[in-house]
Amino acid sequence: MNICFILDPWADLNPEIDSSLRVIHEAALRGHKVAIFQPKNLTIRENETYAFANILTRMDKVPESIPAFYKKAKFRKQMVPLKGFDAVFLRKDPPIDNLMLNFLDSVKDDTFIINSVDGLRKANNKIYVTSFEEAADYIPETYVSKDIDYLEQVINDCKKDKMILKPLDGFGGHGVIVLETKAKQNIRSLLEFYISGSGSKNYVILQEYIEGADKGDVRVLMLNGEPIGAMKRIPKEGDARSNVHAGGTARKHVMTKTELEICRCIGAKLVHDGIYFAGLDIINGKLLEINVLSPGGITRINKFNKTKLQKRILDFVELVHKRRENAVNRKINFRKVIEDA
Template sequence: MKICFLMYPWDRIEPETDSTLRLIHEAASRGITVAITTPNNLTVRESVAYAFCNVLKKTEKISSNVPAFYKSAEFKRCKLPLAGFDAIVMRANPPLDTTALNFLDSVRNDVFIMNDIDGLRIANNKLYPASFSGEAARFIPVTHVSKSQEYLEQVLDESATEKMIMKPLNGFGGQGVIVVEKNAQQNFRSLLEFYIGSDDGNYVILQEYVEGAHNGDVRILMLNGEPIGAMRRVPSEKDIRSNIHAGGKEVKHSLSKEEKQLCKALGPQLVRDGLYLVGLDVINGKLIEVNVLSPGGITRINKLNRTKLQKRIIDFLENVVSARELVIERKNSFRKVIEDAEAI
């Protein structure tokens, strides 16, 4: 099996905590051919999509210690056709590079891509939760999105609650997330001017404040529509954001009955959209965000629960690739029968 990880640069990895490194280490430990590349290294030659890759050199023994594996890893630089891989694992950091997806369009029928490029196109923004309907809709907080300053002022003024969450539509990692309160409306117009900006303006999200947000959120990792692990992220005393990179800390968490219902309601659509590995951010039973590009948390959830989620993820990839190969073999055997019949 051959896997290409389309990701951030190798030298930017934090070996103690990086989720992608755990996936790479697990794949390499199984003898899988591993190549890594970045969106900037995609290219086309004679209408064929290639990538300048660093191919991990195989060794007789791979250290079970992931940071040690990272430090000792050696690579060979190669220009490789993307269609030659069995799977491409999308692990680039936000924001989404839409040009990179255009390179992958030509190989989508030849390679299993996780997550699916159309799924990334529709889900890599904070509007995606609004697409859930039916039973899933009850887990989505009331959300308003606009670049109209007047409309957003009206939303806050008419809100039944005393505070709301405001954030930029294109933000990530907790950037720009603030609480706005009715008793401080005199500052709201200035904030909107800053967030929306000039010219065509930027979209702003104004969302109902979910009670319990001050206690942090729950990150749930979903694989093929099912939860495989979770952790609670608790914000620092000086910040409302619970993102680890914003100063939050992780604690062990078992899914509540309501959180399990949320996963069951959302899972089928995630799979239909080709979003096989995602991170759900949940507060008090409400879905706040869906992370589809490079959802993290594997290392921290592993540590809290003494597990190795990367094993389940690579198992999934191997099973998908094996099933695809069986389909091809079956098709070829049937074609052979037809060809033999024609020769009679």
């Protein structure tokens, strides 16, 4: 197979923990042709979408150690057509590049994209979680707006002492704070900062505070509508965020019946929407977010459970590719039968 990865600069990847690198390494181990590039490398040539990609040079023997693979990997730059790839992994950190999606529109019918272009347009925001009607009982009360007066009224009407405030386009725990609903003198100033602080009006999210959030959350990785691994994330002392990038620590976790039920409730819709690989953030039986652009956690879950989730991910992609190839071959054979009739 020919597989490309749209991701952040190679030099910025941490070989010890990066999830994307685990999948790239597994693809190289299996002998697939691997290319990487950034969204800015996309271009149009003679009405076709190309990329100035870095092609991984084949190794005589791919190191089993991922840090060793990262250090040894060498690339050659070449302008290549995206339709020549069998699979495209979108592993770029948020926020999403909408122009990148426009480029990918021209190849989405010919190449398996993970996650799908249309799915990302629908799901790459924190509002997406509210669209799962079957999981309504597991979703916290959520309010999204740019209207300061409205949000201030929501906070004033809240019967609980705390709410969560965060930017709509944030990731990795950036900008997430616990709002004390009784701190009236600070609320409007905070809302003004979050909505207008960057110079333009931005949407923010208010969400009910889930009891037990101070003890951490659960990150669940979903593949093709099924949970394949989970870990507990514990915030550092004095911080409301459990994200590892924000200083939290990860621990082994066995999923509860409620967490498995949440996965069951949302799995089919994720697949229907073209979201084949996602990360769920769950606190005390409530689904807070669905991360669809570049969900992480593979390395730590692997370590806790002595597994290699990247193998399951590549197995899935290879299966999809085989099915697509078989469908094309059947179509060709059927056409020949008719032509020879």
